Amino acid sequence: MATLALKQLKKQYPNGYKALHGIDLAFGEGELIVIVGPSGCGKSTLLRTLAGLEDISEGDLEINGKRVNELEPAERDIAMVFQNYALYPHMSVFDNMAYGLKNRRTPKDEIQQRVSEAAELLGLTELLDRRPKQLSGGQRQRVAMGRAIVRKPQVFLFDEPLSNLDAKLRVQMRLEIRRLQKRLKVTSVYVTHDQTEAMTLADRLVVMNGGHVEQFGTPMALYDQPASQFVAGFIGSPAMNFLSATQAQTGLALPCGATIALQGEGLATGAELTLGIRPEHLQVLGAADALPAGAAELEARIELVEPLGADTLAYCRLQGQSEPLVVRLDGEHAVAEEQTLRLAILPARAHLFGADGKRLATREQATAAIE
Amino acid sequence: MAHFNRHPITPWILLAPQLLIVAVFFFWPAYQAIEQAFYVEDAFGLSREFTGLSNFVSVLSEPEYLTTLWTTTYFSFAVAFGAMALALGLAVLADRVLRGAHAYKTLLIWPYAVAPAVAGVLWLFLFDPTLGILPELLSAIGIDWNHKLNGDQAMLLVVLASIWKQMSYNFVFFLAGLQAIPKSLLEAAAMDRAGPWRRFWTITFPLLSPTSFFLLVMNVVYAFFETFGTIDATTQGGPAGSTRTLVYKVYEDGFVGQDLGSSAAQSVLLMVIVGVLTLIQFKYVEKKVQY
Ligand SMILES: Nc1ncnc2c1ncn2[C@@H]1O[C@H](COP(=O)(O)OP(=O)(O)O)[C@@H](O)[C@H]1O
Ligand SMILES: [Mg+2]
Numbered sequence: 001m002a003t004l005a006l007k008q009l010k011k012q013y014p015n016g017y018k019a020l021h022g023i024d025l026a027f028g029e030g031e032l033i034v035i036v037g038p039s040g041c042g043k044s045t046l047l048r049t050l051a052g053l054e055d056i057s058e059g060d061l062e063i064n065g066k067r068v069n070e071l072e073p074a075e076r077d078i079a080m081v082f083q084n085y086a087l088y089p090h091m092s093v094f095d096n097m098a099y100g101l102k103n104r105r106t107p108k109d110e111i112q113q114r115v116s117e118a119a120e121l122l123g124l125t126e127l128l129d130r131r132p133k134q135l136s137g138g139q140r141q142r143v144a145m146g147r148a149i150v151r152k153p154q155v156f157l158f159d160e161p162l163s164n165l166d167a168k169l170r171v172q173m174r175l176e177i178r179r180l181q182k183r184l185k186v187t188s189v190y191v192t193h194d195q196t197e198a199m200t201l202a203d204r205l206v207v208m209n210g211g212h213v214e215q216f217g218t219p220m221a222l223y224d225q226p227a228s229q230f231v232a233g234f235i236g237s238p239a240m241n242f243l244s245a246t247q248a249q250t251g252l253a254l255p256c257g258a259t260i261a262l263q264g265e266g267l268a269t270g271a272e273l274t275l276g277i278r279p280e281h282l283q284v285l286g287a288a289d290a291l292p293a294g295a296a297e298l299e300a301r302i303e304l305v306e307p308l309g310a311d312t313l314a315y316c317r318l319q320g321q322s323e324p325l326v327v328r329l330d331g332e333h334a335v336a337e338e339q340t341l342r343l344a345i346l347p348a349r350a351h352l353f354g355a356d357g358k359r360l361a362t363r364e365q366a367t368a369a370i371e
Numbered sequence: 372m373a374h375f376n377r378h379p380i381t382p383w384i385l386l387a388p389q390l391l392i393v394a395v396f397f398f399w400p401a402y403q404a405i406e407q408a409f410y411v412e413d414a415f416g417l418s419r420e421f422t423g424l425s426n427f428v429s430v431l432s433e434p435e436y437l438t439t440l441w442t443t444t445y446f447s448f449a450v451a452f453g454a455m456a457l458a459l460g461l462a463v464l465a466d467r468v469l470r471g472a473h474a475y476k477t478l479l480i481w482p483y484a485v486a487p488a489v490a491g492v493l494w495l496f497l498f499d500p501t502l503g504i505l506p507e508l509l510s511a512i513g514i515d516w517n518h519k520l521n522g523d524q525a526m527l528l529v530v531l532a533s534i535w536k537q538m539s540y541n542f543v544f545f546l547a548g549l550q551a552i553p554k555s556l557l558e559a560a561a562m563d564r565a566g567p568w569r570r571f572w573t574i575t576f577p578l579l580s581p582t583s584f585f586l587l588v589m590n591v592v593y594a595f596f597e598t599f600g601t602i603d604a605t606t607q608g609g610p611a612g613s614t615r616t617l618v619y620k621v622y623e624d625g626f627v628g629q630d631l632g633s634s635a636a637q638s639v640l641l642m643v644i645v646g647v648l649t650l651i652q653f654k655y656v657e658k659k660v661q662y
């Protein structure tokens with residue numbers, strides 16, 4: 001168990017490319033931290049600098065409060081699970097798991113015991129004599145985890161460990177990793193580009209974009225209070241809808257003509273901003289229902305329906321808006337294409353983002369002011 | 372495919388030059404050699420007599436043949452081992468500095484493009500007891516170099532010249548083999564607390580074993596057969612037969628000594644040896660595909 005701290009950590013590759021621009025993060029003991037972001041944003045680079053496989057160009061990395069920038073990978077007491085598993089093809093499953101222990105001159109009977117313990121834990125006992133080539137993708141994945149576990153390291157690193165598995169196995173392994181991590185209580189950093197995986201696994205979540213940290217917090221904090229339009233669009237599936245809006249005297253004017261009793265804090269009248277609303281937060285109104293206080297009323301024409309079973313997604317066309325508006329309805333909701341939905345955006349559910357993409361503090365207008 | 376089926380003659384026309392070359396330079400001489408191995412010719416080459424296996428019997432019972440066989444074995448393994456070890460070392464270095472690898476690769480491949488005889492002459496000049504630079508340098512440290520008199524030194528000279536010639540071939544294969552090893556395997560080993568030396572011997576080297584085995588066979592075949600030019604240009608098998616390999620002996624007995632029957636029997640024996648080597652390689656490579 002260990003704490004990890006990154007202080008203004010920067011990485012420039014030998015070819016001059018700057019992959020990380022000053023990362024500040026601190027992870028607590030036994031936490032499962034997930035780093036998520038689009039491909040190429042520097043997730044692997046960050047993980048590899050933690051592992052010691054890449055040099056740190058500037059800034060500090062501390063494990064348990066001790067600066068480890070100059071330590072070799074072997075001296076950091078970190079284990080890593082690679083995306084392609086990186087199993088040694090010429091060794092049996094047993095030897096793959098025992099390799100790290102042998103290199104530390106662990107006594108033979110202890111190696112035997114630790115490997116069989118890990119094999120037991122991962123259901124690999126029957127497979128110890130096999131070569132990696134004779135294993136399925138899921139089994140290889142387990143061996144890679146076993147190799148990390150037997151060493152009892154201070155920190156686990158995972159680089160997209162599930163991306164080579166099929167969807168069903170991915171969900172299963174995800175649960176298993178979470179269960180194992182909670183049981184072993186080893187501080188872990190897990191990289192993925194899949195936001196669902198990120199949300200379900202993380203104690204805390206780091207969203208990265210272009211070599212920067214966009215936001216760091218618990219999954220629900222990021223879902224409820226995204227710090228930027230980027231995070232808002234990245235976290236949550238289907239993604240948040242964004243509508244352009246203009247600050248008006250009494251609230252925000254939407255391009256379809258509706259008004260919502262909400263303003264961006266400290267913005268002048270006429271300022272352009274973006275309003276975000278999650279598909280699950282759009283409220284569907286019956287023809288006779290009254291509009292909730294302060295809400296914006298939208299008329300949306302359904303273009304496409306995606307029934308998912310528990311939910312139904314409706315992709316709607318909204319006047320003055322090029323992107324379709326996605327609405328999440330519960331599964332029993334009978335809707336058809338070409339139908340028009342009457343929707344409400346409640347001020348409490350809306351997120352506002354300034355022209356720079358940063359979250360704006362909001363000010364709810366007294367409902368009376370509109371009426 | 373369909374095209375070829377309609378004109379079944381086309382593939383044969385395309386293959387003809389190659390087939391012709393193989394027929395003229397391999398099948399015909401091979402047939403001649405096999406035939407000749409069973410005859411004894413008179414001193415003027417006017418008549419010959421079928422003698423069955425007697426050529427083989429006399430070759431194999433000749434003590435000199437066994438000495439030559441031993442010299443060849445010794446020479447071949449020295450060349451194969453030296454050329455492979457040096458090439459592997461260079462390939463590991465090249466693999467590290469992948470960026471510069473192209474220039475480096477090209478430089479190291481040059482010796483391969485040099486004809487064996489030229490390679491021999493080059494080394495001959497370097498080591499010539501009266502003209503060469505190296506004997507002078509060696510005498511400064513108390514070594515008296517004269518490969519024209521000293522059999523061990525002559526052997527060392529042909530081994531060095533042959534290694535130099537073959538190293539580039541090995542290098543290309545080793546470099547390709549090294550580059551086929553995923554970088555993440557070595558990174559995983561580094562995180563598993565294996566130092567560079569241990570990583571090499573426990574990960575890289577075992578993963579290169581199919582390449583190494585292939586090269587071992589190729590190098591032995593090279594040392595057996597293709598070093599003729601090098602030996603002929605440097606030591607002519609001397610002094611006192613100390614650098615005489617089987618191939619060189621075939622040439623000496625046949626073309627210098629004019630004993631065609633014995634020479635042919637020796638060629639047939641060589642053909643058998645190379646056949647066995649090739650067979651071993653195929654068997655092993657087939658088995659090794661799955662580790
Ligand atoms: N060895 C390298 N040399 C130069 N640039 C690199 C190197 N490795 C990665 N990069 C660049 O750094 C950026 C981040 O890469 P990476 O950390 O692998 O992204 P991610 O894992 O988030 O997909 C990418 O633009 C990539 O092209
Ligand atoms: Mg990556």
